[in-house]
Amino acid sequence: MQTPFIDIHTHMPKLDDHLIQIVNLELEAPCPEQGYYSYGIHPWALDNAGFQIETTMKRLEERLQSPNVVALGEAGLDKMHKASFERQMILFERQIALSEALQKPMILHDVRCHNEIIALRKKHKAKQAWILHGFNGTEQDVKQLIGQGISLSVGEALLHPERKIYAAFPAIDLDFLFLETDMAEVGIQKVYESAARILETDIKTLQSRILENFKQIFLDNSQNS
Numbered sequence: 001m002q003t004p005f006i007d008i009h010t011h012m013p014k015l016d017d018h019l020i021q022i023v024n025l026e027l028e029a030p031c032p033e034q035g036y037y038s039y040g041i042h043p044w045a046l047d048n049a050g051f052q053i054e055t056t057m058k059r060l061e062e063r064l065q066s067p068n069v070v071a072l073g074e075a076g077l078d079k080m081h082k083a084s085f086e087r088q089m090i091l092f093e094r095q096i097a098l099s100e101a102l103q104k105p106m107i108l109h110d111v112r113c114h115n116e117i118i119a120l121r122k123k124h125k126a127k128q129a130w131i132l133h134g135f136n137g138t139e140q141d142v143k144q145l146i147g148q149g150i151s152l153s154v155g156e157a158l159l160h161p162e163r164k165i166y167a168a169f170p171a172i173d174l175d176f177l178f179l180e181t182d183m184a185e186v187g188i189q190k191v192y193e194s195a196a197r198i199l200e201t202d203i204k205t206l207q208s209r210i211l212e213n214f215k216q217i218f219l220d221n222s223q224n225s
């Protein structure tokens with residue numbers, strides 16, 4: 001069997017036998033019976049009219065019960081967004097606690113909050129895997145985050161040599177690497193091609209490394225719980 005491409009975070013489900021996706025769903029959307037999914041409360045949701053933390057958390061907890069939901073996310077912190085940072089912290093900490101209680105890894109949204117995220121991982125002594133998605137940081141950020149056991153997922157930024165991550169990408173330890181498309185129209189194959197080119201490796205090697213990472217975090221985990 002051909003090694004599949006893994007798209008660790010996308011909002012656009014695609015039917016393709018050689019592709020494994022973790023599709024991010026809205027809390028309102030029921031979970032399909034096939035495939036892998038994630039549900040979370042994005043920090044931007046705090047801005048929605050009538051947002052209520054208790055009812056939303058309760059719905060999230062229900063959604064996470066499904067065996068096809070392999071991760072809690074996106075959840076996280078965003079310093080560029082207007083939602084109060086204090087409320088973002090409360091919401092994020094509630095989700096960290098839920099991820100630990102239900103043993104579901106987290107997919108993180110992080111805009112200029114590496115330090116806070118690392119501090120919270122320590123504070124909660126989090127054991128679940130955390131994958132910081134849409135990563136576009138420097139080599140120093142890479143070392144800091146991976147040093148705390150946080151995996152990094154990179155997307156279509158790899159197609160743009162002027163982005164920060166392009167130069168920092170080879171610093172990512174392959175055991176902590178994922179690739180994604182998120183909202184981008186570009187196919188995951190293009191992201192793998194670019195990643196392989198930057199790392200001077202071949203796509204097949206990258207596919208098997210990332211498949212191993214996926215199995216370790218998402219498949220072993222659901223079997224244990």
Ligand SMILES: [Zn+2]
Pocket residue numbers: 009010011024074182183
């Ligand atoms: Zn996303």
